[in-house]
Structure formats: structure tokens, C-alpha cells
Amino acid sequence: MKVLQVQNIHYGNILNGVDFDWHQGEIIALMGANGSGKSTLARVLNGLLEPKEGEIRLTFDDTVCDWNTVKRWQEIGLVGQHPRRQTIGATVAEELGFGLLNLGWDRQSVVNRVLELAASVGLEGKEDQSPATLSGGERQRLVTAAILALQPSFLILDESLTMLDMHAQANVLKLLFKVHAQTGQLWITHDPELARQADRLLVIKNGKISDLGNPSEAFVNGEMYSPDGLRKVYINPISLDPKQKYSQIMDSGKPRAKDLLEQPAALEWRQANYDSRLHLNNVVRTGEFIGIVGPSGSGKTTLLESAVGLILPNEGQLIVGGEQITKANLNILRTKIRLVLQEAGEYLIGRSVYHEIFYGESQQDLKIKNKERLAILENFGLPVSMADVAPERLSGGERQKVALAAALRTLPEILLLDEPLLGLDATSRVGIQTMISAWDMTILYVTHDLREVLQDADRIWLVENGNVVLDCSIQSWQEHQEQFRAAGVRC
Amino acid sequence: MSLLITMTRWQGLLLTSFALLGLVLLSRVPIKIYGSLIVVLFWVGLFYGLVTGWVWPENRAIWFGHWSMGGLAQAVDMVWRISLIFGLTRLYTAVTMPLAQGVGIAYFFNPLIRITPKAADFALLLTLTLRFIPLIVEEAILIWKVRLLKSEWPHSKIKRFWEIIQLIVPLILLSLRRAEELSENLMSRGYGSGNYRTLTLHEQTSKDRLGVLIVGVWGILLLVWR
Numbered sequence: 157m158k159v160l161q162v163q164n165i166h167y168g169n170i171l172n173g174v175d176f177d178w179h180q181g182e183i184i185a186l187m188g189a190n191g192s193g194k195s196t197l198a199r200v201l202n203g204l205l206e207p208k209e210g211e212i213r214l215t216f217d218d219t220v221c222d223w224n225t226v227k228r229w230q231e232i233g234l235v236g237q238h239p240r241r242q243t244i245g246a247t248v249a250e251e252l253g254f255g256l257l258n259l260g261w262d263r264q265s266v267v268n269r270v271l272e273l274a275a276s277v278g279l280e281g282k283e284d285q286s287p288a289t290l291s292g293g294e295r296q297r298l299v300t301a302a303i304l305a306l307q308p309s310f311l312i313l314d315e316s317l318t319m320l321d322m323h324a325q326a327n328v329l330k331l332l333f334k335v336h337a338q339t340g341q342l343w344i345t346h347d348p349e350l351a352r353q354a355d356r357l358l359v360i361k362n363g364k365i366s367d368l369g370n371p372s373e374a375f376v377n378g379e380m381y382s383p384d385g386l387r388k389v390y391i392n393p394i395s396l397d398p399k400q401k402y403s404q405i406m407d408s409g410k411p412r413a414k415d416l417l418e419q420p421a422a423l424e425w426r427q428a429n430y431d432s433r434l435h436l437n438n439v440v441r442t443g444e445f446i447g448i449v450g451p452s453g454s455g456k457t458t459l460l461e462s463a464v465g466l467i468l469p470n471e472g473q474l475i476v477g478g479e480q481i482t483k484a485n486l487n488i489l490r491t492k493i494r495l496v497l498q499e500a501g502e503y504l505i506g507r508s509v510y511h512e513i514f515y516g517e518s519q520q521d522l523k524i525k526n527k528e529r530l531a532i533l534e535n536f537g538l539p540v541s542m543a544d545v546a547p548e549r550l551s552g553g554e555r556q557k558v559a560l561a562a563a564l565r566t567l568p569e570i571l572l573l574d575e576p577l578l579g580l581d582a583t584s585r586v587g588i589q590t591m592i593s594a595w596d597m598t599i600l601y602v603t604h605d606l607r608e609v610l611q612d613a614d615r616i617w618l619v620e621n622g623n624v625v626l627d628c629s630i631q632s633w634q635e636h637q638e639q640f641r642a643a644g645v646r647c
Numbered sequence: 648m649s650l651l652i653t654m655t656r657w658q659g660l661l662l663t664s665f666a667l668l669g670l671v672l673l674s675r676v677p678i679k680i681y682g683s684l685i686v687v688l689f690w691v692g693l694f695y696g697l698v699t700g701w702v703w704p705e706n707r708a709i710w711f712g713h714w715s716m717g718g719l720a721q722a723v724d725m726v727w728r729i730s731l732i733f734g735l736t737r738l739y740t741a742v743t744m745p746l747a748q749g750v751g752i753a754y755f756f757n758p759l760i761r762i763t764p765k766a767a768d769f770a771l772l773l774t775l776t777l778r779f780i781p782l783i784v785e786e787a788i789l790i791w792k793v794r795l796l797k798s799e800w801p802h803s804k805i806k807r808f809w810e811i812i813q814l815i816v817p818l819i820l821l822s823l824r825r826a827e828e829l830s831e832n833l834m835s836r837g838y839g840s841g842n843y844r845t846l847t848l849h850e851q852t853s854k855d856r857l858g859v860l861i862v863g864v865w866g867i868l869l870l871v872w873r
Contacts, residue, residue, distance in 0.1 A: 244833060249846055
């Protein structure tokens with residue numbers, strides 16, 4: 157039995173004395189806020205970063221192994237979050253065999269093993285394809301299998317399951333549980349439901365680790381202990397109640413569900429066909445909040461792109477505010493609609509937070525940094541002192557808030573959100589969800605987790621193969637729960 | 648083969664022309680893919696026609712010149728060679744995926760790895776570059792979308808130029824981040840300098856061997872007729 161002993165690890169201001177033991181065959185869930193040092197710890201464990209202080213010891217039956225004789229990369233595998241950014245090989249076969257060739261295996265053994273591995277992860281017959289041709293779920297399985305091919309004693313999954321829909325996640329989990337006995341696993345995640353499946357729960361805060369023991373006990377009555385700064389999200393079953401408590405809606409001044417039907421159409425697709433990728437014939441009423449769910453690659457993002465005119469229909473019409481959208485009047489459309497792209501925080505193009513929010517304004521206007529303009533930052537939970545900070549210096553949650561502030565600064569009539577909570581910790585999620593709930597505008601919100609929108613949505617669209625195959629009111633979502641689950645939607 | 652086409656005489660060119668025609672028919676690739684070649688060849692022909700076909704006496708102005716049959720024949724010969732090289736390259740790129748081309752080139756580096764590990768690094772660099780370019784293009788498209796969604800695209804050319812310049816910095820930052828991720832992935836799989844070997848699953852078939860034989864004979868004939 158191998159044990160990885162992590163002793164008093166320090167790395168800059170991020171890790172301040174991390175201590176824990178990790179046994180072969182044990183699954184540990186590691187949770188913590190954005191920027192708390194989870195990924196840094198993963199890199200230190202994997203040997204990509206050298207700790208400034210402390211030691212990582214590998215023991216085999218209580219005998220300490222010398223790192224000079226043990227290959228760290230083979231003992232401790234690392235799988236990251238983004239499937240498309242992790243592949244190395246030109247083909248599936250090369251991806252699976254890359255590490256084995258580096259281990260010095262002969263060609264024929266590698267070929268045999270590659271064929272076995274491809275079959276075990278459901279990629280048989282695709283060995284000669286480029287990984288780029290695979291779906292996100294297939295690619296993540298490919299990368300996980302390529303790392304597992306090295307038979308690591310320990311495997312780190314740095315939010316590797318975050319971007320996957322329910323089916324894809326289940327497939328990767330199946331692969332992971334298959335090697336449970338011989339591989340210690342560290343699941344870095346923000347998802348308490350995933351963490352529950354681990355043997356032990358660790359929480360990182362202020363660069364130190366707290367061991368919360370068995371996750372099932374840590375999540376008492378569906379809530380996680382608050383001292384670790386992890387608030388409850390989706391754990392409490394009450395959060396699965398839809399928002400249609402009429403009294404609350406009336407109190408908040410938002411229109412009632414039946415009133416929404418009398419509202420004019422804010423956005424309408426009339427038999428719109430987009431290169432056979434998307435076929436839409438749907439209406440969005442003013443003030444409506446529509447949750448758009450569906451499996452990965454079903455066309456949810458393309459739907460949002462069509463709404464903002466990034467693609468125009470080959471057939472049919474897109475009508476916004478009663479006006480048909482063509483190439484000539486796209487600018488009108490874009491003043492009315494704002495789209496916050498998936499992982500918007502990754503793609504901030506302003507040189508500072510202030511420039512990002514007021515991007516597109518003249519140099520003279522940008523120089524006016526009065527209280528009124530700076531107040532926008534505060535409205536989005538960002539301190540004014542952050543105005544001149546470069547976006548890349550912010551945490552994931554902060555960057556996402558900046559992206560939202562930039563989109564909402566111009567007061568659009570319609571807001572399109574593509575997975576706005578992806579990769580965010582519980583605190584940031586709650587903050588952003590609270591903000592979204594307070595906005596009184598037409599919102600189209602794409603997610604593969606239905607629970608994110610249940611409290612705010614008026615209607616749910618299920619998108620499959622580029623079609624809205626189900627359009628149901630929020631009150632009736634449970635009647636279609638099986639259909640949602642069959643489509644890989646978490647609910 | 649391209650090198651041999653530049654050296655061979657008319658017999659070799661004739662053989663290559665028939666071979667190209669046969670390959671075009673066998674491949675069943677739509678003829679329209681060669682459309683862009685015609686425009687290029689027209690300009691190349693015009694250039695060579697003028698350069699080699701129009702001659703003028705020494706110490707006289709250009710307009711005192713005349714058309715030379717020998718010069719025009721030389722231009723035709725040159726355009727013929729270029730057409731064959733372009734045609735074969737176009738057909739090759741139409742029927743071979745860029746990654747397969749990269750892997751193919753890297754495969755031919757394998758014997759060189761015994762001489763120097765740098766050959767392995769170069770081969771890996773080649774395949775990685777081919778894979779990295781689409782990733783960067785994808786990121787560039789995302790940055791472009793982000794910009795389009797922010798505000799109206801200016802009409803003035805100077806302002807447009809300035810806008811594009813402003814997008815270069817975030818794109819470079821993003822490219823560096825992606826390159827760093829790639830290098831981390833390589834390290835996680837234990838890559839060390841000189842380790843890279845291409846992996847192809849398929850064993851050579853009799854068709855492959857026949858293909859190599861035909862190309863070999865073709866090459867030798869071109870060499871003989873030089």
C-alpha cells in the first residue's frame with residue numbers, strides 16, 4: 157500500500173502549511189473557494205511546481221521511496237478541467253500511447269494496450285481520429301484513460317467533471333470507480349454532490365487544509381458546515397422548489413406567470429433554420445426568464461449566438477422587438493441584447509477592470525472616473541479599488557462579476573447567459589445567483605444543471621440536436637423530470 | 648517529387664501529367680477545388696510569358712523588343728512544371744488531413760532520432776504546432792466574438808486598425824497561457840527531450856507497398872529523364 161504524505165507544504169502566499177496523508181485506494185474530495193490554492197496544490201503534488209517549504213513523501217509499505225528513483229509524473233497523474241486543452245496526441249491512439257512510449261514500452265505493446273484502452277472507454281474504432289473530433293465527454297474520458305494508462309498510484313482530477321453533462325460525468329465516474337482499489341484519487345470540485353461520493357472531504361482555506369472526514373457526515377441535513385466558508389448550494393432540497401410562489405413574485409414586483417403571456421414578444425424565431433445546426437420556432441415574452449437546458453453539444457450556445465445575431469438564419473426569421481433582424485440592422489440588436497459567453501471571465505479584453513466595463517467608450521469618456529461610474533463596480537460586489545487592476549489578477553468569481561458588470565452596464569433589454577456559474581465556488585455562485593434573481597429583464601439562461609434556474613425561471617426549454625424539444629412552464633417541470641434526466645440534464 | 652519535377656525533361660513532365668490526371672480521376676475529388684489554381688497559374692503564366700517571352704536588344708529600351716518563340720516555349724515549360732507541382736500539392740492536401748500530414752512528416756523523422764534527439768523534438772513540435780493552431784484560432788474567434796458583442800464595430804479604417812491592435816494583447820496572453828498548459832500536459836505524461844515517437848496503428852498493407860513501389864518507379868523515371 158502506497159501513501160503520499162504531504163507535510164507542511166508552503167508555496168508563496170497561497171499554501172501556508174498544508175498537511176495530509178493520502179492512501180492508495182482512497183478517494184479524497186478537496187473543496188475550497190476560488191483562488192484558495194486547490195489547483196496550486198495539485199501542481200505541487202504532481203511535481204509541476206516546487207514547494208518553497210515542506211516535503212511530499214511517498215511511502216510503500218512504510219518504506220520511504222526516493223523521488224530520484226520514482227517517476228513523480230507516473231505515480232501522480234493529473235487531469236485538468238478543459239477537455240479540449242489537454243490533449244497532446246494528433247490522434248486518439250497517439251494520445252493514449254504518448255505516456256506509454258515515454259515509459260519506454262516497445263511499439264507493439266503500446267499498440268496492444270492502446271487498442272484495449274480505447275475499447276474500455278468506448279472509443280473503439282476512433283483510434284485514428286483527431287481528439288478534436290470527439291465530444292467534450294469523450295475527450296475527458298480519453299484524457300483520463302491516457303493518464304490511467306500509466307497506472308498511477310494517485311490521480312488528481314482538477315475540476316475535471318465540471319464541464320460535463322450528467323451522462324458524460326457518469327461515464328468518467330464509472331472509469332474512476334473501476335480503478336478505485338489501486339488508485340488514490342483527489343477530486344478537486346465545487347460540487348457537493350460529487351464530494352459526497354468520496355471517502356474523505358478536505359477543505360482548503362487560507363492556504364491550510366481542514367479534514368472534515370466522511371463527506372456524508374460533513375453535509376449534515378443537506379448543509380455543509382459553515383465555518384469552512386462553503387455555503388450550501390443545491391444541497392438543501394428546498395432550493396429545488398420553483399420560484400412560482402405567487403405572493404413572493406407579486407411582492408417583488410415581478411409580473412406573474414400568467415401575465416407574462418400577455419406581454420409582447422421580446423424575441424421570436426419564426427421557422428428559423430441555421431445551417432441545419434439549429435431549427436427554432438419559439439417566442440420569448442418581455443420580462444420572461446427562460447432556463448435553457450440540454451446535453452453537451454445539443455446547440456444551447458448556438459441558440460444564444462443566434463439570438464444576438466452572431467449567426468443569422470438561412471431560412472425563416474429572427475424578430476426582436478417587432479423588427480426582423482438582418483445584417484443591416486445587427487447593431488440595433490446588439491444594443492438591446494447582451495450575451496455573457498461561457499467562461500466569460502477567461503475572455504476579458506480590457507486592460508483594467510474599469511476599461512473592461514466601459515469598453516468601447518471614447519478615450520475622453522474613459523478618463524471620467526467619477527463616483528457614479530465607479531458605483532457600477534460596487535453594484536456588482538466589486539470594490540472600487542479594483543477599478544485599475546488588470547483582469548488577469550482577479551479570482552474566477554471576480555472575473556465573472558466583471559463580465560456581468562460589463563454586459564449590464566449598457567442596460568440591455570435582454571440578457572443571455574451561457575453557464576454563468578461554471579467553475580465558480582459556492583460563495584461566488586450564491587452572489588451571482590442573487591444578483592441575477594434581482595434583475596427585472598428578459599433573461600435566457602443556458603445551463604446543464606436545471607437546479608441553477610429553478611428558483612428564477614418562468615419556463616424551461618430542453619434543447620436536443622439543435623431543436624427545442626420541450627417547452628414547459630416552471631410549475632410543470634417535475635412532470636418532465638425523466639425526460640430531462642434522459643437528456644443528461646442534472647435535476 | 649516536386650524537386651524531381653523541376654529537374655526532369657518533357658518525357659518526365661508528360662508522365663507526371665498523365666499520373667496527375669489519373670490520380671484526379673481516382674480520387675473523385677470535385678474539380679472545383681482546382682478553381683483557385685487556375686487564377687494563380689494565369690498570373691504565373693503572364694509573369695513568365697513577359698519575363699522570358701519578350702526580348703529586346705542590348706542597350707535599347709524595352710519597347711524596342713519583340714516576342715521570342717524560344718522564350719515563350721521556356722515560359723510554357725516553366726508553367727507546366729509549376730502547374731504539376733501545384734496540382735499534386737492541391738490533390739494531396741485535399742485528400743490528407745493536416746494532422747495526418749504532420750504525423751506523416753514526423754514519421755519520416757524517426758530514423759533521424761537515432762542520430763540526434765533534436766529530431767524528435769522537431770517532429771513533436773511539428774505535430775503540436777498543427778494541433779495548437781486550431782486551438783488558437785478557436786480562442787481568437789472567441790475574443791473576436793467578445794469584441795463584437797461589446798460595442799459597434801467602427802466604420803473608420805484607422806479606428807478598426809486600432810481595435811484590432813487592442814485585441815492582439817489579450818490574444819497573446821491567452822496563447823501563452825494555452826502554451827503553458829500544453830507544456831504542463833507534456834510533463835504530466837513524462838515527456839523528456841528526444842522521447843517523441845509517432846504511433847500509427849496500421850500495419851503496412853499490400854496496397855501501401857504497391858503505392859510506394861509506383862511512386863518509387865515514377866521518381867526514378869523522372870530522374871532518368873532529367
